[in-house]
Amino acid sequence: MNKEDYFIKQFSSNKIIGDDGAVIKNTVYSMDAFFQNVHFKKEWMSLKQIAYKSMIVNISDAIAMNAKPKYALLSVAIPSTYKKQDLKDLAKGFKKAAKEFGIQIIGGDTISNEKLDISVTIVSKTKNPIYRSGVKKEDLLCYTGELGSCKKDLEKLFSNKKVSKKSKFIKPKLNPEFFYEISKYVNASLDISDGLFFELERLSKASKVGFEFFKKIHEDIGTSGEEYEMLFSFSKKDLKRIEKIAKKYKVKLNIFAKAVEGKYETKSKNHHF
Numbered sequence: 001m002n003k004e005d006y007f008i009k010q011f012s013s014n015k016i017i018g019d020d021g022a023v024i025k026n027t028v029y030s031m032d033a034f035f036q037n038v039h040f041k042k043e044w045m046s047l048k049q050i051a052y053k054s055m056i057v058n059i060s061d062a063i064a065m066n067a068k069p070k071y072a073l074l075s076v077a078i079p080s081t082y083k084k085q086d087l088k089d090l091a092k093g094f095k096k097a098a099k100e101f102g103i104q105i106i107g108g109d110t111i112s113n114e115k116l117d118i119s120v121t122i123v124s125k126t127k128n129p130i131y132r133s134g135v136k137k138e139d140l141l142c143y144t145g146e147l148g149s150c151k152k153d154l155e156k157l158f159s160n161k162k163v164s165k166k167s168k169f170i171k172p173k174l175n176p177e178f179f180y181e182i183s184k185y186v187n188a189s190l191d192i193s194d195g196l197f198f199e200l201e202r203l204s205k206a207s208k209v210g211f212e213f214f215k216k217i218h219e220d221i222g223t224s225g226e227e228y229e230m231l232f233s234f235s236k237k238d239l240k241r242i243e244k245i246a247k248k249y250k251v252k253l254n255i256f257a258k259a260v261e262g263k264y265e266t267k268s269k270n271h272h273f
Contacts, residue, residue: 019065019206020191028126030124035116036116050118056097058120063230065129065130069122072104073105073108074108076110134186140233141257141258142256144178145173146252148224150167175249178248179232185238190231191230195223200231203231213256222268
């Protein structure tokens, strides 16, 4: 049983739930947890890197909904062993992400804990939110960048090997300007946090469509999580426009399927629980 899906279904009567963020009028609210020994191990990343990534993964959700982040609330469970320098390092990571994306940190909560657990709430503004439910039949499906490196790097970390500081697992690379510019041509979108196959299943369920793949996608590509590349659908008539914008921002496009009647489910192992 997928416990995450089962738990979310307990609130399924609330139609606001089900996307990367909750849209209320022109405001998008998104929240992500980033917990020690669940999302990261302390040995893998510096405190600054941990704090930075905890915000970036949430900012990615806002971008996927065509929303611009404005404010952040932080909830941080801090081990009693942490010194002043540790707290400064954490703060540096939060402030670095906030500065990069023009976000004001407006509050939150801190508690004492045995391990470092972080929850970040991002408040964003949008005039035209993009949902997972907008895929139309015959839409082309596309993801940005390269997939697979995060899964490889995670396997290295589990084997006590080091990975590059530039690894997307350590520092996700977002392309907000590109996505905001193509947003008027995008019918549905979400970011790839749990792996391409799992995100496609979510798109299929929300939009009630299936997918016809142009070529087989290898398991290592389709199940690589924490990539934070964008997955989106659009009409074929807008392909040239999107390609031109992608070239402008040096973003690689991977058009791999089209939407058809039916539904899509992955048989790959889910990452949750």
